[in-house]
Amino acid sequence: DAEITQSPRHKITETGRQVTLACHQTWNHNNMFWYRQDLGHGLRLIHYSYGVHDTNKGEVSDGYSVSRSNTEDLPLTLESAASSQTSVYFCASSATTNTEAFFGQGTRLTVV
């Protein structure tokens, strides 16, 4: 069965370190998204991609970057981790606009 997986599921890192969260989907979807989820906020969009070599900033993109070298993967990199980036991160994919979105299981990141 097709799926979308995130790794790691849990990560503790130190302030200032570079961290990369992986997202891999086997749906062959063009659209991929990274969100963060924090108490008091809905899911907020960090970066997104509509296809290979396409990347776009979301509403909370500062301190994050992504790259899309193939259809299946959209890794999220925190260039220099900050405590404000402690959060739960979700990756999602969809075939096109107005189609069902599929979410990964989430990555809980703690920056100490």
Add this chain to the structure above:
Amino acid sequence: KNEVEQSPQNLTAQEGEFITINCSYSVGISALHWLQQHPGGGIVSLFMLSSGKKKHGRLIATINIQEKHSSLHITASHPRDSAVYICAVDKTSGSRLTFGEGTQLTVNP
């Protein structure tokens, strides 16, 4: 003001009760999604709708485009329905989802 507002924020019910969660939005949309998130778990899509009503098992979702309002109903609620329910919209001005803050539902036996 958020573009997508859900009510209530928290809801506690007894097993067997009929439950309604509401979602109002203030932007033009092409579709609305209802999602479910269990504690510590991932997010699962329940419904995507752009008009009318959809039903899946004990879950029913309705949308009124003119009133910019959607409801998620759960009939004969069960403790396993305990989760966060999230409303999200595909805005006509873009192709990324905009989310409500979620409704925490607890169903007691």
